[in-house]
Amino acid sequence: MLIEILKAVKKKWPRFYHYLSRFYHYLCRNKKALQLLLPIKQDPSHCFPTIAIHTNHDCTQKNWGFLNRGYNDEEFTKICINLIRPYTMVTYDGLVNLFDITGYVIRAQIPGAFVETGIYKGGATALAAMSIIKYGGRRNLHLFDSFEGLPQPVEKEYMDWMERDWKIPKDKAKGLLIPTGACSATKQSAEEVLFEVVKYPAELVEFHVGWFQDTVPLAASNLGPIALLRLDGDLYESTFVCLRHLYPLVVKGGFIIIDDYALKGARMALEEYFNEIGISPYLHHVDGTVRYFVKQ
Numbered sequence: 001m002l003i004e005i006l007k008a009v010k011k012k013w014p015r016f017y018h019y020l021s022r023f024y025h026y027l028c029r030n031k032k033a034l035q036l037l038l039p040i041k042q043d044p045s046h047c048f049p050t051i052a053i054h055t056n057h058d059c060t061q062k063n064w065g066f067l068n069r070g071y072n073d074e075e076f077t078k079i080c081i082n083l084i085r086p087y088t089m090v091t092y093d094g095l096v097n098l099f100d101i102t103g104y105v106i107r108a109q110i111p112g113a114f115v116e117t118g119i120y121k122g123g124a125t126a127l128a129a130m131s132i133i134k135y136g137g138r139r140n141l142h143l144f145d146s147f148e149g150l151p152q153p154v155e156k157e158y159m160d161w162m163e164r165d166w167k168i169p170k171d172k173a174k175g176l177l178i179p180t181g182a183c184s185a186t187k188q189s190a191e192e193v194l195f196e197v198v199k200y201p202a203e204l205v206e207f208h209v210g211w212f213q214d215t216v217p218l219a220a221s222n223l224g225p226i227a228l229l230r231l232d233g234d235l236y237e238s239t240f241v242c243l244r245h246l247y248p249l250v251v252k253g254g255f256i257i258i259d260d261y262a263l264k265g266a267r268m269a270l271e272e273y274f275n276e277i278g279i280s281p282y283l284h285h286v287d288g289t290v291r292y293f294v295k296q
Helices: 002-012 014-029 031-037 058-062 074-087 092-107 123-134 161-166 187-197 212-223 236-249 264-277
Strands: 113-117 141-145 205-209 226-231 250-258 291-294
Touching: 002 014, 074 092, 074 123, 074 187, 092 123, 092 226, 092 250, 113 123, 113 212, 113 236, 123 141, 123 187, 123 226, 141 187, 141 212, 187 205, 205 212, 212 236, 226 236, 236 250, 236 264
Parallel strands: 113 141, 113 226, 141 205, 226 250
Antiparallel strands: 250 291
16 A cells, blocks of 8 residues: 555655655664654563563563563562572573462362472572462472582583583583583572572471482482472483483372473483373473473
8 A cells, every 4th residue: 555655656746756765765774863753662572582581681670560471460470580580590481380380289289299300599499489388388399409510411412502501512421420510509599599588498398419310219219299390400311310200200180390391302301201101291382491281
């Protein structure tokens, strides 16, 4: 329609069309002039990508008040996230989803403990604890972490960005249980956010310190039923060993959250374990990195 109008203007008033065209090209070259002519305030929500919103990013914090993704009780959840934000690298959608699922588990009275493998500084665990408190629940938390950072990845999951982001060169992708220094945190940080910031009862929390290959099989025999299993071990072997020993303990109707679905190793572990036990559950999409499913 606009093109037809311009053609008509050019035909009837060629001189006017000539000056109009020159003015248009001037505006295209001069953005400041265009902004003066059209003083439109941009919606800062454009800074929130759909693939993964990181809560500690400067742009996210600057425009925090504009962040609204349509979740239930989102404003209250944002207040809780702000309390634990320095203690986590989990994405915004991953955190809101965790808060919502935890609340559902409590309200629906799904029996079992909350288990997290790979807790970093404890922020995600603390957010789940706040949801438990909000909905009047009382659950045991079993938290697994080496508190030495990530071990070596295996060769089949190695990707070039691991050297840039994790400082792990390819010749260190041998799957050895030795610290690489990537994503390391202290147990004290987790205790601080859980017991001092959130005030969750210490008697309901058990830390299992060490490499998953050592701690998970040993603990599995005494854990009992699991209502929510959150996997955040990043790597292939760290994910596979947790699935093999902990998934059988998840109750029917319980939830399994995979925080690292964007990582090649975690996806491989999930797919191989599904093939091993003969299931193919629907994975609910949260964002570019987080998936979850319900045990049938």
